[in-house]
Amino acid sequence: MGDELTEETGHEARAPAEGEADRRPGRRALLVGGAAAALGTVLLAREELSHLWWRLPGVDHAREDGAVDYRGAQWIAASSANLRRADRPDDYRIDRVVVHVTQGSYRSAVNVFQDSSHRAAAHYVVRRDGHVAQMIRELDVAFHAGNRQYNERSVGIEHEGFVEKASSFTDAMYASSARLTAAICARYGMPVDRTHVIGHAEVPGADHTDPGRHWDWDRYMKLVRRARTALA
Structure with missing residues (x-):
């Protein structure tokens, strides 16, 4: 018999040398791999659909124009292009507060x-005077x-100021933001700790440095715990 050519490259095929395993996937392996990939796609689609059940008629939470989740906050609507409409925590559980600085x-x-x-x-956006x-x-x-x-899992709070300026972070801002974070933690049953209250820089894949080295985490978390205790 003459040499056989491989279907993919046109090069001469050779039998594996003695003791050398044939590393080409067999038909069974290809079928199993394809089935696994298909199953993964189905599971992913099912997960996505599980987050969309609330869009069925009569399921969506009632919404009132101008309503706020935190008493005392002023409602100023962001562009709808900067958010995704959802029905948290029914479709996505909330277990993080992320602290930002506006720059x-x-x-x-x-x-x-x-x-x-x-x-x-x-x-949310917190102003220097605590608004x-x-x-x-x-x-x-x-x-x-x-x-x-x-x-999908967090609430984001922006703070007016600059990461390189310690003077950005006023007493009023710390106190007001701490009360806000404490209320969010209470609403969703989150522990008040640095696992559940994090900075933007701690988000995996983030390329931001906020809130920066001048943000006083020890002071802030003490204020949040105090406010959380007061709520309890």
């Missing part, structure tokens, strides 16, 4: 979150963390 003024943060081309926004604006309902997924899974 700009309160007004500039509000403006960009209302800009449909920005493609990012947080649920809180809510721009996205906690029901919905805000594009704030740069990580889809963390977006």
